[in-house]
Amino acid sequence: MDLDLFLHQLHFQNDLVTPPNWEVDWDDAPLPYKVYRHLPEYQLPYDIPLAIQDQSFHPTPDLNNIGYFLWYVYGLTQFNQTAFPSSTKEESAETMQGFRRYPPSGGGLYPSELYVYLKLEDLPHGIYHYDVAHHRLLLLRKGHFDSYLTSALGNSSTLSNCFGAVIITTMFWKNFFKYHNFSYRLQGLDAGALLGQLLEVSKRCGFHPKIHFQFLDQAVNHLLGIDGKEESTYAVIPLSGEKIAFDEILSKSTATHLSNTIPKIQTTHEQRSQTVLPFPEITQLHQETLLEAIELVRQLEAREEKIECKVHIALPAVRKKLSENFAHACQNRYSPEMDFRAQRMDQIQLASLLKESMDSYGYTNDLDKEENQKQRVSIYGCFYQIDGIPNGAYRYDAASHSLLLIKEGDFRFSLQAGMSLHNVNLHQVPVCLHIVGERTHHKGELGYRGYRIQHMEAGMLLQRTLLTASALGMNGHPLLGFDTIGCDDIYELEGSQKTTIIQVPIGFHRAKSWLVGGMHG
Template identity: 50%
Template sequence: MCLEEFLHNLHFDIEKASIPDWEVDWEDKPLPYKLYRGLPVVPFSLEVPLTLEGQKQPATPDLSKMGHFLWYVYGLTQFSQSVFSLDATDHSEVMQSYRRFAPSGGALYPNELYVYLKIKDLPIGVYHYDVAHHRLVLLREGNFDSYIAKALGNRCDVSSCFGTVFVSAMFWKNFFKYNNFSYRLQGLDAGVLIGQLLEVAKRFGYESGVYFQFLDRAVNHLLGLAEREESVYAVIPLSVEPTIWSANGNEKARMVAAAELCRELTSIEPSHYVRSQRVKEYPMLTELNEMSMLEDTISFTMIGEEEIGNGGGQTVALPHAERLSYDLASVCRQRFSPDMDFIMGKISQLDLANLLYEATDSFLYRNDLESAYQKHEPRVSVNICLYNVEGIPNGAYQYDSTTHALHQVLLGDHRLLLQSGMSLYNVNLLQVPICIHVTGVKDYYKNTFGYRGYRIQQMEAGMLVQRLLLLAAASGMGGHPLLGYDSNLCDEIYKLGPQGKTSLIQIPFGPYRPRPWLMGGLYG
């Protein structure tokens, strides 16, 4: 199967992309976090603030504040146990998982965080965030400003940043369960994590932005990653003051090659533990990762200027949106993914307007995919099926973020049709007033970014998903991201085919009943 066909099937016909007769070996599952062995560690304080309001004016963080930052981004926040009945004899099995504020498919968390830090009370160097123990593990000590700047194509003044975050995907961590479908999940999960990181950075007063294009092998070499096992997907510099940010580079004429840059540093192969004894091969993921790599900085590119369009149809103007003021820490604790817990309730136009406006407006962020001075159609956008929303006819709509309005696509109650398109009946869509589909171009900008465009698109979709989930929680609603749905059916509802677009993920939103369960957080 060629890679283009594989990615097509991954989205539109998952059975063809999946490995036949796949059986999950639960006894040999990997850990949901990476554990390094025999390296220096720096523990963080286990005392974390339970609110992010009233933060002091931005200042270069010390070790304690960096610990708070990383915990809110990706730390362990909840221990969960689920009991499943296996047979009629009431023989049951307990499945346990560790949760974080950023959701993940199957709670498997295939992504890892690495940080290059220049802060007080810490040797300058490259570290891994050890989630299990809430500490840093030192991988390389030293100043790597010049190396990282070159790996980014000299498009960022790394010397003015106190830190740089690297988000990786560790392939086996969810491949063991989802086989080839894990490739789609790894990009989405990375995006959700990045979305959480950007929101937390705002609360701490840090300047940030996302680089999707960098010299992969040079960055992986810096971190000591085995590329057939794990690879970096995004690089995010952090600073307390606005820093030089360029999408196309101030020294683009000075081409940097990954192979040449790697020779500046000796190789490291730090030992780590994954628990699995029988790690299987994942050739499609390995080949896609290989084909997505950038070997020199001349390969960095941007999307050209595009006109913003809409799907036509009658327009429904939404009321002026009010900026939501909320404590992110509290909202993170409240966020809940209902399944059979949704209950039908009437949604006001203002609630809908606030959700859509705030999510898409806050999603604007610095990146290396476009020029900041050009108008672009959003690379990922929102289509929505509504039922029982105050003053808006039931139907399918396209949300236009530039005019803050809904463009009518197809009137009617689509809940039963959407329910029929689900592969699992774990959510009762008949009880859901809002069903959002994050959409993007069907060819994932392949002509511009090659196969790398697919994972970039999935990450941007995940970033928008996290914004929507946080705002829904702030409004008292729940949201449940779903990939087990019929993309072709949804594309027909919204008439996306002629636009060259497709739905990337489905998220029902609405009121929900409290679940009768015993739960506790790993905080306060």
Template identity: 50%
Template sequence: MRLDEFLYNLQFDTEKVRPPDWEVDWEDAPLPYKLYRDLPVLPLSLEVPLTLEGEPPPSEPDIRSFGHFLWYVFGLSQFSQFEQEKDIVQSFRRFAPSGGALYPNELYVYLKLENVPSGVYHYDAAHHRLILLREGNFDSYLAEALGNRCKISECFGTVFVSTMFWKNFYKYNNFSYRLQGLDAGVLMGQLLETAKRFGFSTGVFFQFLDKAINHLLGLVDLEESTYAVIPLSVNPVICGDSVGEVSVNELCRELPAIQCHHYMRSKRLKPYPLLIEMNEASMMETTKMIGSITTKDRKHSDGEMVKLVPVKPLLYDLAAISRKRFSPEMDFIFGKVSNAQLASLLKEATSSFEYQNDLDEQDHSEPRVSIYGCLYNIEGIQNGAYMYDEESHILRQLNAGDYRNKLQYGMTLDNVNLQIIPLCLHVAGDRNHYRSQLGYRGYRIQQMEAGMLVQRLLLTSSALGMGGHPLLGFDVNVCDEIYRNDEITSLIQLPIGHYQSRAWLKGSLQS
């Protein structure tokens, strides 16, 4: 299968990316976290604060506060147990959701803190600790891998978000490629929101010398690869200017290779050549390939414009809201949504989505991912399909009518009853995934940005007393037809509404 055809099918014809006879080997499932063996361990404080409000962040971070930061980003936060088809299902959950709770992503950090050996670590989520992979100062190496667009020497740390291909390929086959980018983005959305509470400035780098970063972390390209690099500082992080020309080969020669043994439980790994081929085709071999994205002005509808009520920024405790966040699935119930609630949801999610990154042009005006939605029974708003214009804080009507039945028929699984959902939102983006500007790398970047916006929507809906359930099991063509836009496509579906508590046993893993 050609890569262009693969990406098309991932988006518009998903049945073609999974073999019809694919059987999941549940008994050989990998662990949802990576475990390193026989390496130095740096324990992190288990006395994680119950709230992230009220206490001013430290002027200089220490290992204690940084450990708390990591736990709120990607630590194991909850153990749950519930009955499904007469079987008892048990799982460890984190504050960021993941498709099938498989968590294909891993976190690595390059740290320079007092009383801690400087070097590269893996965050061991299972034991809430750091595993030292490579000791030393790597400021110059990392800066060059980023095209010298960030003053790494002024950052106390850098986070690397990677993807382990097998961790959800074993269940979803090639469709996992779409999930991996979205999952990485949801994790990054949680990271950026958490960083604000700890007083950390961030910058997101989507473009870097992949093999050089993987070499630094000791990753095997055929198993795992870095998707994003996020420097952390107490001062503003800059993501631009100098690029120069540095090649992967010359940079990798500056550091010896490391081989770190890890355990993930699976014994019978099946090949995933398309994922490897996509990853290879997306890699950057030289910093000369780094660029920016010029976004087109969106075509606005001539339909009715609905002005949303002015709203103030929501004030909430991220710790409490993260614990409360819930994906209702079949637990949605009827409930009215007011104009003010809808306005707060859209305004808060899009305003908090603004972040420093290495894609934006200085004079950019249009976001790369946007919120569309089919609304039903919203106070003061006609039923119909809309696009949210965040700059003007208005809804632009694209089609009038009730689209619940059409959306329900477009779902591949009947795991959500859209008849009782007031908000069925879609995060949408460029139909061609910025191929002309970023090549095949554009697809995974777009998925990550969609995931980041989804996490903002989930956190905000939780703060408003509602729940959201991200879905990929839907017919994209049906949604694109509803919104009548041949340049934009729906990347993920997000029903949002009121819900009832589920009958399950769950317990916090927080001290």
């Protein structure tokens, strides 16, 4: 298989990566969460705080604090049921129901799973799986794994200085069964949205995370007891009560050598599907992303982005609405679909949306040096009837908190025509944002791993944007079924080797017609 062609089609011609006769077998769908069998259980508290403000918890947490943290990051938060007209002549309606979490997921399928390494006084030290279905921890391995994980990260973060770590994985079949090969694009965005939520919750808890996109994959998978084929690690995030230092990579470990230092564990889990189809293209691409040796870890150099623009529109200073009521923003975030209603947005609201969304780009990671953190994905947008701003296509410049005009005009007709599924009326929204990144997805430095890392960073920015919109009394609907080439043309991106990654219409909306209830203890 030509991997470069596959990624090109995945991004620009995604109808070519899914068979035309592909049918979804909903009767044999997998569970949206992993359920282990026969493991020691540790129940987490159900009395979740209704509000969670900055520095709410002590930086050295106990089991209750970890329970609150995990629930806000990835717990089941709401049950919903939506009625649709029956496809038959009978009067009864058809219903669809599901469980929601605060981070969004394509189709509500949640391919990501969450594991934690914890060293708490009121819990055996070890590796746990967060059992979302029952809000509890299941012990996979008992013991201290500071040295093991530190080596797997190339000694660039020292786990002995942390109270634990979060490990995010992807289970490929959980959304391949619906989206076929297109699921690979969704999996990176889903993991990124989860990371974005984790960063925001960490701020409220007083935790200091450091996100590692690069690590010895086989070694981390071996630690968790997963095979790397059905499920594999996408990110490792050490957690500390203090800022985690940037260390030079000194380790010479290999994944094979490190895996041999601890025994293999055997586990059983339920996924419900009786038939699991192979996904050879995703398997081959995933194999090309794996790191066997720490010497393959790379940092990214800063790149000057030169933008020629004659019109700069300075935006007003704003308050941070998301910081004022984070829990409320989480609880009210959802994707409105056809519930958007035409209502003008003022310049203060737009400035708040853009600034607070981009302020998330100060997170600690393994791609940057501490003194040289940089923005790899950015926000562009088509705006209509914003007070004091001409209709047109813009780039948001976070450094100067201003808009750079690319083209004047009303682009709603072009954007609507470019949608593959007309489930959102773009004529009802004043703002259609696009998250933009490198067209080459940093392949020169990061290889094929760069594609999923770029989508994870886009997902992180997406989640911050959705939460900020919710805090402002609006909501956004993430879309991947749009004309990427057409959007790149609107923003004149091809010459700068940039491309649009995801489309997010944002605006005011009516209440959704559904039955929804909170799952709050």
